[in-house]
Amino acid sequence: MNQISRCLTRTWLYKYTNRWSAFHIMGGGVLGWVFIHLGMTSIVSIQLVFVFAILWEVFEWYIENGLEPYNGNAAAWLIDSVMDVLYGVGMAILVVT
Numbered sequence: 384m385n386q387i388s389r390c391l392t393r394t395w396l397y398k399y400t401n402r403w404s405a406f407h408i409m410g411g412g413v414l415g416w417v418f419i420h421l422g423m424t425s426i427v428s429i430q431l432v433f434v435f436a437i438l439w440e441v442f443e444w445y446i447e448n449g450l451e452p453y454n455g456n457a458a459a460w461l462i463d464s465v466m467d468v469l470y471g472v473g474m475a476i477l478v479v480t
Contacts, residue, residue, distance in 0.1 A: 399466050411436065411471025415478040425479040432475035436468040 411432050418428035443464075453459040 399462065401463070404467070404470055407436070407467045407470040408474045410439075411474040412478045414471075415475030419479050428479045429472060429475050433468070433472050436471040439471075440464045440467060 414432045414435055415428050418431050419425070423431070450457060450460050453463070
């Protein structure tokens with residue numbers, strides 16, 4: 384393992400992101416933008432992105448058969464789900480403010 388790989392494996396970014404993180408970030412930004420352009424206030428847009436992010440995580444739970452992708456590790460699932468919601472809402476905050 385080279386030095387760049389060793390550095391990345393020790394960082395917060397590597398630990399709490401996965402190949403789907405960019406899609407959650409993009410989804411939050413796009414939804415925030417759409418809600419703003421539909422005439423909603425910034426706070427309402429952010430709240431709606433939060434609701435949609437939670438609903439998406441519930442949908443993922445059902446289509447992924449619960450904890451199966453995490454080998455039954457509930458903590459890993461919880462961290463992944465919370466981070467996905469934070470990524471989407473975080474980008475929505477950046478877009479609407």
